[in-house]
Amino acid sequence: MTELFISLGVLLVLAGLILISFKTNSKVMTIILRVLSIILFAFYVYFVFAGDFIKSITIGVNEIFTNAELAWINILRWLNNVCVLVAVLAPWFKVRTLNNILAFVAPVIFILNVVFFRMHLEAILGPNYSLTDAKSILFAFEIALLGIFAGYYLFKKIKERDFSDIGKQLGIMAGILPLLMISVFPQNFLFNFLGEVGEGVEDFTMIHRIYIYIAVLAPILITFGFRKASESVRRSVLVWIAMAGFNQYFFTFTFDFSPSNLPFHLCNTAILLIMIAYIFKCKPVFYFTYFVNVIGAMFAILLPNTATPMTSISSLHFWFNHWYAFFAPILGITLKIFPRPNFKMMRGAIYIFSIYLVAMAVLNGVLNGLGYSTDYFFLYENFIVGKFEFLRPIKDNFVLEFAVGDGTARIFWLYDLIVWVAYVFMMFITWLVYSYCYKISDHYAELRALYKIDILGIRQLKKQMAGRPITEPIYMEGVNMIKFEHFSKRYGNAKNYSVRDFNLEVNDGEVFGFLGHNGSGKSTTIKSLVGIQSITEGRILVCGYDIEKQPLQAKRLMGYVSDNHAVYEHLTGREYINYVADLYEVSETDRTARLDKYVKMFNLQDAIDREIKGYSHGMKQKVMVISSLIHDPKVWVLDEPLTGLDPTSAYQIKQCMVEHASRGNIVFFSSHVIEVVEKVCDRIAIIKKGELQGVYSLKDLHEKNISLEELYLGNMGVETSNSTNKEIDLDEKSTNEQDQSKDENLEQNKEDKKAEKPAEENETGANETQKEQAKTGKKVKETKTKNLIKSVNKKSGKKIKITKGE
């Protein structure tokens, strides 16, 4: 009859809910379900504390259930608990699997609960149960509420026809359900069937080690399982763990609370605090558990203060409590619900811990003075002192005593202070460990991301090659040139670009000079061209090969002389050149022929077999030049090759450059020395503050009787006495096509630059000159010169008269 009433009641309420769901919007339904879930949780909490009769029986001394019945009712009550907690959770989070459990599993459990209602009551109240007992009535309400949730979620599923990927949904549900069950494993289960058997879990025995492994592996597996899930799912996981922890901790509690068994031990408070932290997303409480409770639980797991048999309820109670206290806070960070802590959070945790410790010291003192036996946080009895004997005299000799009731309250103040210091110290150690773990985690996340980028790059290249081998040039039209396409470079997190939107083409047979002041971006451009530095935007093509996507092919065609004369000092010149030749896979015959040629050319016969550390600056430079030419590169790149060289060495290198270009190769070099550039180059480019100012043909400049020095200084914004009354006639051929679009942007860029003052702070020599000019009133002239250059570039091909003072 009772079962019939429950069923009818459920059907009535369910029908009402379904009717409401037709009429009202989903928000109202959510509120109704949330209210019901709170009521259901209240029932659940009541039954956690109610103390089931089944917890005290074992097979041998059990007269109520047969073995099969005992197993059945255990499993049914276990599944009932899982479904009730899922029902509590489901209205608060958008998690499909929870809804599916309520739609597919909960109806079955509800029906079984109704069918085996009396067996449930026997398990709760024992053989003398009564239908009119408060627990019986409340249990009826609990299963009725579960029935309402089950019916509603099943109806919702049908109403929304959410069966498109039902196989997958059921599969996920089948995977998750056992995990949920394990998390609320009934602690009486083993005891019911085995009694108290097995040794105490301690002293790093095999079973103790397995329990330690569980503590370590569980958070790792949960993190990997849910790290990519939605925030709602991740939060629901944490709240579930908090509720499971609550269930497991209070499993042995009953309503007969006394001052001696309040949940004030550190790991006991953790269970309540974790719930508060996760349900209300309360940061201070969370960081307290994160820094304080985890350490306490870790020590408890490593050095358990329980020696009860493995299958006993108290043993399982101890382990579940400490497992949750250990890894539940860690999961808050690893599942990214709470941000990683900073010192402020650590400080907050220390404050709360300090208050907690003082409160426990006083509470222990007062309660023991009043005759209760309490040892919260092990501050009163000798548990810690037993392990660290040197603390005993400190504890016994520094005591604060005061009368309380008929007794005396004792506070071991110095001992408590030492415990505080030691614990705070451990908190900092924990913080270091956490920080190290974050660092490792971040690093490997970055590693994975970069690895994916590399793989994607190769795939993209293959796609771009459209069936051609990736060893062929990506840009077939440019096999005889260097091409910069909208190249930009920015270092690290710097706000400003070192080089910005740089476009240039250099053709074969050319000696190309690259001019600019210190810090203008010459070396940056060259370093990106030869592959030393990455490219922020745009691309650089070397004889049709993309330097970033096809680095090996592009580098094989280049020879590079750096500006720092860096050579392995302990090698001889010959060894060094052979070393470079090996990297370029030059055959013995070729390298011998070239080495002999250049050694003679540079007069290095006597030095080539000596260690480089004894070489002069010029000799080192010559060795670098030889090594860069040992593979006869198509493109020869030199960064300030003539700096600090004597006239003979400089002449030899210049001759070498001209000779190399005359054989149809490209020579691209940067220099400060305008005379050298003027004599050697076919064309030049001028760069200023990372922006290309113009590309000029030396032949045209000569024909028009324009000195390169004046042009350069004009581009740099420096007025010279010779720049007056000269005519500049530059036709289209003197500049590259891309310069026109570049120049149109130049004015805008210069306007931008005004706003980007910090960029100017990077400039060195040229900037200082400008500053000095500004001081001496030359700013006006400088602006005018700039305008002149702009107009030269804009109206190239037309005669423009530049007159001093205009």
Added chain:
Amino acid sequence: MATYARMRALVGMQLTNRKKFKKMKSKLHVLLYFLLRILLIAVITLVAGAVMWLCNSVFSIYITQDLLLFFIAFTQIISILGYTHSLVDNLYLSKDNAILLQFPARHSEIFMSKMIVNYIVEFSRNLSFILPVLIAFGIMGVTPIDIGYWFTIPLLLVILPLIPLFLGAILSIPYMYIRRLLKSVPLLQTFVGLGLLGILVYIGVKIIQLIPVPLRLLALYTSFIEWLTGFISSVDSYLYGFQNIVNCLFPNRTALDFVITIGIGVVIVILAYVLAMPLFFRIISHFSERSVEKKHDKVKINKQRTVFGSYFYKELITIVRTPGKLFGYLSGIISFPFLLFAINYIFTAINTSSIGQSLVIGFNIMIGLVLATANNSSIATTISNEGAEFAVLKTAPSQTYKIVWSKICVHLIFSMLSIIAGFICLGVITDLPVTEVFFLLIVFVLINTGHLLWSAQFDLLNPRLNDVALKGSAYNNPNVGKSILAGLLTAVGFCAFAIFFLLDNYLGGWIKLLIAAAVFFVLRLLLFMANLKVYFKRIEF
């Protein structure tokens, strides 16, 4: 007056250049700085007091005037040696000489200004070390003192820094010539170093063999303390000068003690001024750091090698031609077996139970690995050491990451030689069965190689190419510290594993230990390979 003003300017400028003596921003900073210094002195005094209390009451080593004399003389001799070495770079070959000599000041003024700066540094150091010890002695010492003790401390603080500094300035002149001679003949430098190390090892072996077998530590302790007390007394009897300095502190002091103490300070300063100062300008003017060119006649052929072969050859030849590196590697081959010999001689001298056997293996792993992994720290600067030469690797059209493997291989060869030599020594000296020595060798090789890869990974992820390119060395490279710390933690961890596993089940413990070492090695290898693949090509400078 002008001299004083110039000296003040010179000293002030040099002090400001030192990080420790940077000008304070405000009075609050000054106050805070002094408060922290006082706190530091108080803490060191407490520690020194605690150590003295332990010596007096627990170890039966009584803190007497004799011990204080021995301590002060010992610390001063160490300081003299330290200054003899450091003043070569700091005084004669210092880079700031070129700047200082440009100033309109006399050479003697520049010399004295540098000495004053060094004196202030030493004085400051003594405030943090000698002063706390003297205060602690005044409280905890066994020898009775009077009020004069406290008044004499400031005198000692003034006089003591003069001794190592000015004596070091004199001794550093011949030392500098010897150093330059050795530098000009690199192999001689290596062999002299190895010879000195050999002598040290020989002395070490002889001392260890003095340990009685079986070793009973408690019985030995009493006779050791008696021997130590006698040794200190006999050494003290030769410490002329220092005896008078220390005597000034105690009630048996005489006026002569004060005269000699002050006299020592004055004489040493005058001597340094007379001997070192005239040479100062001559040395800095004549010594250039140009190295002697060395011709290698044998290598005149142009030979093609594989990329890896070329890297390997380059690494090997660089080590052979760099005395410091070669000495480092060769000394590892000598010192590692000696260390294993020393600890195992002591272990075998002690009667050990089966538990003791596990502890012996655990401690062998820990101590041996601490030394072996410390040697690996050089690989933690392996990429950084390329400096500006890294440009060659970045521009080469080959799998340039192979250079890291070549460096690891070269290091591994020396490291393996060292470990194998050590284990041959262990096999001879210890009672452990040959199979266990062999297992231990495998464990060692796996962990050491794992750590080697780990160290290389530190540098791969944080290369300091610019530091080396600008300064010429990877000095203060944080990767070295990381490598040493990782080695220490690995050593301690595997020591704990070994004891834990072997105590649980001796045979099974060995298998677990081997598996743990293999897992460590494989993990480090895989992580290193993954990092190398992704990060090497992204290194920029």
